[in-house]
Amino acid sequence: MKLWVLRGLKKGMLTTKFPKEQPTQDELSRKSFPPTPSKVSDWERGRLICPTGAIQYDSQLAKSEIDLGKCIYCQRCSSAGFEFPETRDSTSALKATFATNGDSAYESDERLLFEKYSKLWKSFKKSFHVLMIDVGSCNACNFEVLNLSNPYYDFNRLGIFFTNSPKHADALIVVGALNKAMVDVLKRTYDNIPSPKLVISVGACSISGGIFQNTESFASPVRKVIPVDVVVPGCPPTPIQILQGLLIATGRIKTTESFVRAPTDIEETSEQEEEEKNEGSSSFKGVSG
Amino acid sequence: MVHVNYFLFLLFTPSNLSFFLLFTTFSVFCSAILVGIFSSRKIAYLLGAIGSSLGLALSFFILITGNTLSYSLWNITQSSFAKIQISWFNAYFLLISCAVWVGICTYSLKYDDDDNDDDPDVDRSYTGEDREKYGKALSPLLLLTILSMILILVSGDAILFLIGWESMTIASFFMILEGKGVERKEVINAAFLFLAFGEASSVIIMLAFSGIFSSIHSLDFLSVSPSSSSYSLLSSTAAGATLASGILASWVFVSALVGFGLKMGIAPFHMSEWLPIAHSSAPSNASALLSSTLTLMGVYGLIDIVTRLGSLQLWWGWIALGIGGISAMLGALHASASEHSKGLPAYSTIENNGLIIVAIGAYILATYYGLSLLAELALIAVLYHSFSHSISKGSMFAVMGWVSKLRRSFDFNKQNAPISNYTGGATRLGGLFTVLSLAAVPPLAGFVSEWLILEVLFQSFRYGDIGSQIIGTLVGAVSALAAGIIIVAMTKAYGFGVLLSKWSSTSSSASSRAESMKKEKDRLGGERGENFVSATFLYFIVLVLGVGVAAPSIFFLASKASIPILGTNAYGDFVTGLLGVPANFVILSGKPFGGFSPTFTAIFMLGLLVVPFLISRAGGKWNIRRTSGWFGGGLPPKGDEDSVPRVLYNSFGYSAPIKIMMQFLFRTKENVVRVDSSPDRYLVEVEVLDIFKKIYLVLFGKWFLSLSELVGRKLMPGRLSNYIVYIMAALIFVMLYVFATTIA
């Protein structure tokens, strides 16, 4: 007879203090931090190096910004002078924000957006059931989302739970680069979730296609198929970052970042889809240079 | 001295109204049979319905007014032959039976429809082989069976009873032969098995009667009314009260239990119940008659004999409890595993009759220990359950038969036709109320009666002996489990038997769907007569609901019916008012024990339905969200008609876990065989056996086969009709013998 409970008690508490306190270095990895431009940054070289086109630079328009929705945190741009300090304020890794779905009213006035979501926050405060859907990930995001329930993160303490069926879900966590085979599946799943519902797009792949944006089977960013409410950049985002996204979605923590633009044009026809893809339209701008 | 009263019924006085009604009922049925033979079967069924209504009126008249009917057509000095007697006890059973027969006859008006037999418009190739047309003999046979049952119920002496019993068996036998099984051979096998069990039942009942006869030297011992002899079993000192005593009583009990049990289909004779109905796929109106009222005759005979056997033995109660518990469990499990739209209700009958036997056992034990209140409750529970089971089962066979006719299959797994396209909500509503009643959902009839039976068993602790206490409690647990398992079967019957419509109807174009619907309507003779079916279902709904909600009035009737046995009216002991519920609306199950009010439960449940509805209406707009079903993100299964069963969750899959878990009972064989011609195809066979069938086949099969071969070669190298003549002749011989000895 083994006493599992006693064993469990003996282990003590492992759970993170987040969101009451800021996450520790342990809970984030070196590759959880977005690149920071500095004075020595060579934007042109960075643009060439970046494998996903996250570093956008146009010398004529004097446009220089880093699209976190595309960044896969590979740190190759460090050779172009972008900085990734080993120790820094851990809050700078928490980059989850609301997506405005292209509504210009929300873009111009943040309060409108707050009002829109604050109605939902009340009903999601105590019990928030999420369904994860994989639309073409590499399995790393799946692992990290599943990790939310392990003793280190234990999102059940915050009233967030996994569910198996969209009929019971309040929110959809989308991971992976949307595969052509999964477009209809994603739509069906979204349709089956009762309103009010939220969509949380986790990982660079689901936000923009990430490293897979040029593969043959990549359909489009998720937000072009279903309206996305919260985006969590990262490749894969660590559980803390995903947790921050979930807490933002439920109004438990307020974002310090400004609401950023994430235009959505849910497409009707496949022709448009092709055009959009060719344009490689940018989205989500987190850090501007 | 022979004294014959012929024309007394002409004196039209209230006391003779009952006799007038009885005579009219008989006449109507006789003419109905003649009409059925020589003319339209529709008129025959109509007459049958009228006759049943007259019978209903008769039994009500007797039960309400208290004027029992006792009439000897032919008095002989000491005994009487051809004695007609309707006490409150058999009036109650007549009431139940007639209530079911009204429904069955109305239902048959459409179900056994001969109008378009040769309609050239009907597409023969579309309708296929298994068209649900039955032979012309069905209506007279059905009505003859009903008439025989009336004879059984009104007979006051053993000879008339046996004549009714025998003609009922033989008429049912021919009725089963009308069935449309998979193969003709199977139908004949099933019919002969029914006949064999029926004749065995007759013989064993004769044994029981002979035991009684040798004890009291009289044949008019059946259905004695309290006016002729006032006795109570609990103080059964009156010698005339008991039919037999001592070792003879045990003899009578055992042979009565076996003889009537054979008709009730209790374990281990339950094959007699399910096999003819399921294997021969007998006509549904016949199945309803067999399963609801033919088994009721068994209940009637058993109670009538057993309760008046004087000093009841302890072991009788144990045997009845044991057999009843096993029957209930077996019936429930097999019903859950059955894939036959009429086999499932047939097994459910086994379960319900098992519960009735359990209650009879409890009655015997309670009487043995002198627990008068518990004995009263047990008897009323038996009577109540007989009522609720008969009407529910009649309704279930009607619904299942109609849906099977629409689907052209008795197989739950053949989902060929969407029933919603062809028939109105009455079928679905009727099916719903039926299965809810059989699954014992309050406030319907089945719930009240099963509650009563379980309450009786819960009071096993009152028995004066630890052995009886343990057995009673154990059987109570088994019965409760069986009542739970039957819910699985009923869910399955309703879900796969009534509700499920095919998916592919969405894939075919609207015009072709309309066309196929029109064809199907033509096949069923159009709209004509569908009202009769709907009316039947609604009638049964009213019955099932009424018997449940109006429980105190049924209690009143049942307690009145039990006066001839108990000697007292138990109504006041159990029906009262309590906790603000007005008097006559609360049913107690002991003093002090459980109690509830079906009427007020029904009102409360209605409130639960209505109040949220009103609240939601008050809120303004309905907020209805419609999405497609959830199939794990995939598309809903689609396919053409042939492949639909392959992609749909089916009835077989629903009950497969039970078959796999209960492997020791079902002897489930799961064979996955590679089809040798092609390497990529496998054939899967899952086989479920009734172990008793196997035992019969192994133990008796060979023995009987050699015996019957011997008889067939040496004694009866003739035809079937000769054999029937032989049986009748033998019966007449026995009757004459008894008659002669009586006179002497």
Added chain:
Amino acid sequence: MLRKFVEQIVGASPISKAIQLSAVFKIAGEHDDDGRDNKEEILAIWADIENNKTILSLVPSVEELGRKPETLLLCQSSLSFLPLLIKSLYSTPGSQIDLDAHGLAEGYGIFTFLYGPVTFGVPEAGGFKFVTYGERIVKVAPTINFKRRGIEQSIVGMKPDEALLLVERSAGNFSASYSTCFATAVEDSLRIETPEAAKWIRAVAIELERIYNHLHAFAREAEAATQSVAANQVHALKERVLRLNAKYFGHRFLFGFNEIGGVKCDLSSREDREELFSSVREIAKEFSEIVDYFLSSRIFLDRLQNTARLSKEDALSLGAVGPVARGSGIDWDDRQSYPIEPYSDIFVPLETSNDGDAMGRMMVRIREVASSTVAIEELLDRLPAGKTKKGAGEKNAEFQSTLSFSATTTTSSLTQSDFSLCRIESPSGDLIQIVKLDKRGRIKSLHIRPPSFANWLSFAKSLEGNVFTDFQFSFESFGLSYADSDR
């Protein structure tokens, strides 16, 4: 070209037939030297294979081969999934492949139960078609390719270190194996002298990856048996390994620590290595304690024992790899049987079990956690000194190598255009990658034989005759990943 090859094989001896047949796999899906797409030819061959006409008749029987595991695995594991591999390689994105190689069943009451692609029992996009008559699983047809990203096609023409980013994201939880396999194959092809230390560090990463994947599989099994305490404790251990990965390799899933010609992380400090090892040893020790608890839990054992049994014969003929094969008693482990550099120098015990059921596979995983710990100790202890990447030490070398890779390394060594093959024992088994570079040092073709792909058929076979509730246990014991097989 392929036909010629097949014709050559016909007359060969059994052993060489087996080895040559395995080369069919190499060629399958290749472009001809003149750049013409030989897709039609391959599809024709594949049709032949499906019709049992040409190639399958050439498969030597087990007796012929004399039960030599190496030849058996080379031959059989390649051949049994070859048709599917080709099919998968040339499938259009968005189309699904049903692995119903064993056919579907018919009979009274038989229906097909569709499971997936959105389920939580399998937290990935992939489906199953269960042929069943309720509860009992008669046949299973996995449906893959819901998330085929087409990495092999899209990296054609890329520079190897750009391609590395995609390859290591083929299967996130096998990232170290994928990137090491790819890097080794490319280095082999380019004749790059990779520093010893880098190779040893790669092995450390692979072993850490093995540990966390095995812990994950164990925890999922415990979850399926609703042993919440055990599951959560093992999940906590897994989290600790992931944090070790983050601390020493920079990324929780070991993305980006590899590069062509070296590794980006630094384990040169003795203290770091000792700290890393002591952490791993602690985790392994705690895990063994939990396992002791687990082995005394009848409930858990009942669910695993006799579930999803795969016989050794089936495992051989269906080409099972990794813990699945070892759980069925096949002693094949690339670390011993086909070792790349550090593994040829160190001792890694080969763990097998003869049970062939979910329990057997789980025991193999449990013991491999211990053996990986031993391997990590040895690897860290004997880690060769020196630089960990080619040209390390120069300022901005990384950037230099990234941009001017082809310029600096276009030497005579690149003129050869042979295949280079690398096999790595990933957590789920034998991962094969075949890389071909063009003359400019860019990817001409890449072929991946993912371990999960090889195990689908074994999984489908083993599930036959089980009941639905055993599905979760079977699935987790096989350690299958859709991302891996769909790549």
